[in-house]
Amino acid sequence: MKKMKWVLLLLLGCMPQFAISQNSSISTENWLSSPGIIGTFVLIAIVLFVAVIILLVKLNSYIDTLKRKQHNKNKLAFDDEIIAMEESDIDSILEKRKAAFTYKLSGDELGGENGAVDEKGLVHHIENKPSNAFFDEKKKTTLSLETPEHLKKIVIYYVGTAAVWLIVGTLIGQYLGMKFLWPEMDHQSWLSFGRLRPVHTNMVFWGWSSLAMIGLGYFVIARTSNTVIHSQKLAWYGWFLINATIILGSLFLMAGINNGGGEYREYIWPVMLLFAIALIITFFNFYKTVAKRKISEIYISNWFILASLIWTIVLAIIGYLPFYQDGLGETIIQGYYMHQGVGMWFMTFTLGLVYYFLPSSLNKPIYSYSLGVLAFWTQMLFYTMIGTHHFVFSPLPWWLQTVAIVFSAGMVIPVVAGTTNFLMTMRGSWNHISKSYVLPFFLVGTLFYFVGSMQGTLQAFRFTNYVWHFTDFNVAHSHMTMYGIIAFFLWASIYAILPKITGKEPPQVLVGAHFWMAFLGLFAYMVSLMAGGTYKGLSWIEGNAFIESVILMRPFWVWRAIGGSLMFISHLVFAYNFYYMVKNYRKVDTQERSKEVEEITV
Amino acid sequence: MLNFHKEHKNLVLTAGVVFIALSIMIAILPAFQMQETEPIPGQKPLSANERKGLRVYVAENCMACHTQQVRNIEMDNVWGSRPSIPSDYFFSKKRLDVWRQSPSLLGSERTGPDLTNIGKRQPSEDWHLLHLYNPRAVVPESVMPSYVWLFREVDSTLVGKDDKTIAVPKEYFNKPGMKIVATEDALLLVEYIKSLQQMELPGGKVNDFIPALKKIQEEGMGGAIDSGGLNGENLFKQTCAACHQDNGKGVAGAFPPLAGSEIVNNEDPDLLIKIILQGYDARPDYGVMPPLGDQLTDAEIAAITTHERSSWGNDAPAVKEEDVRKIREFIKSELNQ
Numbered sequence A: 001m002k003k004m005k006w007v008l009l010l011l012l013g014c015m016p017q018f019a020i021s022q023n024s025s026i027s028t029e030n031w032l033s034s035p036g037i038i039g040t041f042v043l044i045a046i047v048l049f050v051a052v053i054i055l056l057v058k059l060n061s062y063i064d065t066l067k068r069k070q071h072n073k074n075k076l077a078f079d080d081e082i083i084a085m086e087e088s089d090i091d092s093i094l095e096k097r098k099a100a101f102t103y104k105l106s107g108d109e110l111g112g113e114n115g116a117v118d119e120k121g122l123v124h125h126i127e128n129k130p131s132n133a134f135f136d137e138k139k140k141t142t143l144s145l146e147t148p149e150h151l152k153k154i155v156i157y158y159v160g161t162a163a164v165w166l167i168v169g170t171l172i173g174q175y176l177g178m179k180f181l182w183p184e185m186d187h188q189s190w191l192s193f194g195r196l197r198p199v200h201t202n203m204v205f206w207g208w209s210s211l212a213m214i215g216l217g218y219f220v221i222a223r224t225s226n227t228v229i230h231s232q233k234l235a236w237y238g239w240f241l242i243n244a245t246i247i248l249g250s251l252f253l254m255a256g257i258n259n260g261g262g263e264y265r266e267y268i269w270p271v272m273l274l275f276a277i278a279l280i281i282t283f284f285n286f287y288k289t290v291a292k293r294k295i296s297e298i299y300i301s302n303w304f305i306l307a308s309l310i311w312t313i314v315l316a317i318i319g320y321l322p323f324y325q326d327g328l329g330e331t332i333i334q335g336y337y338m339h340q341g342v343g344m345w346f347m348t349f350t351l352g353l354v355y356y357f358l359p360s361s362l363n364k365p366i367y368s369y370s371l372g373v374l375a376f377w378t379q380m381l382f383y384t385m386i387g388t389h390h391f392v393f394s395p396l397p398w399w400l401q402t403v404a405i406v407f408s409a410g411m412v413i414p415v416v417a418g419t420t421n422f423l424m425t426m427r428g429s430w431n432h433i434s435k436s437y438v439l440p441f442f443l444v445g446t447l448f449y450f451v452g453s454m455q456g457t458l459q460a461f462r463f464t465n466y467v468w469h470f471t472d473f474n475v476a477h478s479h480m481t482m483y484g485i486i487a488f489f490l491w492a493s494i495y496a497i498l499p500k501i502t503g504k505e506p507p508q509v510l511v512g513a514h515f516w517m518a519f520l521g522l523f524a525y526m527v528s529l530m531a532g533g534t535y536k537g538l539s540w541i542e543g544n545a546f547i548e549s550v551i552l553m554r555p556f557w558v559w560r561a562i563g564g565s566l567m568f569i570s571h572l573v574f575a576y577n578f579y580y581m582v583k584n585y586r587k588v589d590t591q592e593r594s595k596e597v598e599e600i601t602v
Numbered sequence B: 001m002l003n004f005h006k007e008h009k010n011l012v013l014t015a016g017v018v019f020i021a022l023s024i025m026i027a028i029l030p031a032f033q034m035q036e037t038e039p040i041p042g043q044k045p046l047s048a049n050e051r052k053g054l055r056v057y058v059a060e061n062c063m064a065c066h067t068q069q070v071r072n073i074e075m076d077n078v079w080g081s082r083p084s085i086p087s088d089y090f091f092s093k094k095r096l097d098v099w100r101q102s103p104s105l106l107g108s109e110r111t112g113p114d115l116t117n118i119g120k121r122q123p124s125e126d127w128h129l130l131h132l133y134n135p136r137a138v139v140p141e142s143v144m145p146s147y148v149w150l151f152r153e154v155d156s157t158l159v160g161k162d163d164k165t166i167a168v169p170k171e172y173f174n175k176p177g178m179k180i181v182a183t184e185d186a187l188l189l190v191e192y193i194k195s196l197q198q199m200e201l202p203g204g205k206v207n208d209f210i211p212a213l214k215k216i217q218e219e220g221m222g223g224a225i226d227s228g229g230l231n232g233e234n235l236f237k238q239t240c241a242a243c244h245q246d247n248g249k250g251v252a253g254a255f256p257p258l259a260g261s262e263i264v265n266n267e268d269p270d271l272l273i274k275i276i277l278q279g280y281d282a283r284p285d286y287g288v289m290p291p292l293g294d295q296l297t298d299a300e301i302a303a304i305t306t307h308e309r310s311s312w313g314n315d316a317p318a319v320k321e322e323d324v325r326k327i328r329e330f331i332k333s334e335l336n337q
Helices: A002-013 A016-024 A035-083 A087-102 A149-179 A193-224 A232-254 A269-291 A300-320 A329-362 A369-383 A387-391 A398-410 A412-426 A431-435 A438-460 A462-468 A473-502 A508-541 A546-582 A585-594 B008-035 B048-059 B074-078 B125-133 B184-195 B214-219 B232-239 B270-278 B298-309 B321-336
Strands: B151-155 B178-182
Touching: A035 A412, A149 A193, A149 A232, A149 A473, A149 A546, A193 A232, A193 A269, A193 A300, A193 A329, A193 A473, A232 A269, A269 A300, A269 B008, A300 A329, A300 A369, A300 B008, A329 A369, A329 A387, A329 A412, A329 A438, A329 A473, A329 B008, A369 A398, A369 A412, A369 B008, A387 A398, A398 A412, A398 A438, A398 B008, A412 A438, A431 A438, A438 A462, A438 A473, A438 A508, A462 A508, A473 A508, A473 A546, A508 A546, A508 B074, B048 B184, B125 B184, B178 B184, B232 B298, B270 B298, B270 B321, B298 B321
Parallel strands: none
Antiparallel strands: B151 B178
């Protein structure tokens, strides 16, 4: 930080008017808006931007040299092959080439006197009546995948219940957001803010995100292992247990029975035990499926998915064992647990899904397998260490806080590796953005993966923590990540895969409505709470009476509620789209079997 | 050797073992270490009732909006006179029972004020009960829920001798012949909240707060407070406005108005200062005023009373620090006799 400031001062020396303003206002009262601080941020941004570009260029040239080497190797092999060839073989190849040179189209293949015949199946989409003048007609998915019936059912049921929990969970979230504006909305104990808040967070965590992830995970695991899943029965046990966890947990919370208020472990242990068993069952099932794969390599997606299950099982056990949780021991475990819950479970699992669904929906391989492996190991090394950054300046040991902050900065490595990998995979396929909504969902997810994670890293620094901690900024951050990253990636995957296994694609207008409302809603939510949170922090620093910070938040809470409403409506649209995709899908399937079927290949 | 690309067993085992090792290092061992913390000499454990109140606090999940940690940064010194230390939590953060763990009292969000020292800052039981029944009755801008289920509506003829009735202003409860009575849970909760008082460390010397502004850093943290430039209005807002309100009008039926009050406007401020130092319970139609002598310095009381005597249409001469000191000494000598 200090170094940057020196660089900035040097820079400012070249610009007299800035230098003067710097000298005349030595007052540190409004240090946040001082040119030094703003400049530091800008500089960091520029440096980061340039560094990323340089990194990309370097990576590119490195990959080019690798490619060249491979190319030369192939050339040599080719030369050897030709030298080893028989005379007659060479002749026949030359004959073929000669014929190809003189080949000409007759000009009436697709019309003229004759009827139009597309013998080679080159035309994919014929639109005689472009009916919708307002929305670009998007490409329909042309592939349907041959998927065993039981796997389809598992995916649909997991994602279906996830959608239900999404609607209920965000309805509760929206209700909670409105309570900031109308605290007297109800007088029921089980609807009070304190009891309902964990109902919302746990429901969207374990209900929506986890169920959707596992459902999609079953598809990825089976497909990338080129086999069927190990046990259907176990898949259904897991489904049942997780849903039971949400129902029981929510009822207990509303009845005022919670584990002690630590975020994301508000369910008491007998309830969370059901979830842990479901995780163990799912892990066993996935592991066995991978074990009997029909190809020798384990695809990178499965690394992420298997590891995230293992890590989360360990995490749940450590989070709930009592032996070290008296006094501030509990606080250390709380920081560890709540951060790893997000990082090792949701983030890791979802990344695994993206490593399959993104390339497969673009019909090309992932840009770099090695970057994926790098991201995997650094995710484990760095993410594990940063829990205490939720308790900066708290009575927890200073060294623990420092370790957390340092490793938070280290998170740049897995995040940049992942983002680069996804963006480079998309490169050259940008035209897909105009063709379907799957890529926009992936793009926004990737964008938030970078911005959300990096913002989290910045927030971990003591300097920024000073202003933002305890304010609504935290809420903005958690929505930016759990919603911007996780939910958007999950939707991308769902829209990428469901039409292919059910043969029914929802109207693009509705998918578009879902996308835009969710995106704009999140944006309004995030920006309003970030701005409000910053003002709140500054108000505290200035030493104003606490109630001032409550009063100044009101307009920002209004905007949050508006954003939240948009998000919630978009979920209703998503639920309808889901219903559209799976309604009577078995009947559709038999009628449209004549469609092209992609062979199961990996 | 390990060939993670082809050996699923090695992959899963490595990921698992390394993660467990890291977790032990970064979470479990430090947690065990923190558990060895001992209480501050003289620190009292929670009484049975306070412990029950803590359970109500956890059941209503008050931790969702209220923190209980004074960080070692300057802005937090309004919540306590020193940064919190691990020993502060020795008695409160014990496992609740077989089903529930040690409560996460430190919290992660301050939608409402920090409660580390609320028992000292706001010692009035009446205030807390009314505030729980309807926070807006005492803090109009509050967004805290009303905990009406911690209270009962009872016919005034049936109110028992031991029942604690709450004087609720008419705007918030207006049913003739009915009274609001606190339930056992409400009383326990308030008992717990009142027990939240930051303990002074033996020896008095503590690690200081990290200041936010250079100005304060240079003048020293105490500098601003010792100087005569105390902001009576701010002090009033922090200490008194909870009951008497920002506009000095009080809460009808619960806390008396200061605007136009005879005691406040009296040429001679002695009684006003006495009430602040010693508390006041002479009027049955209002709640009890707690003594604030230990909490406020002479200069602070002078600043507050001066503000009270010159605001909301009040017009009385300013109070000097010496006036307060004299009365404080007088009370002391009276007690010693």
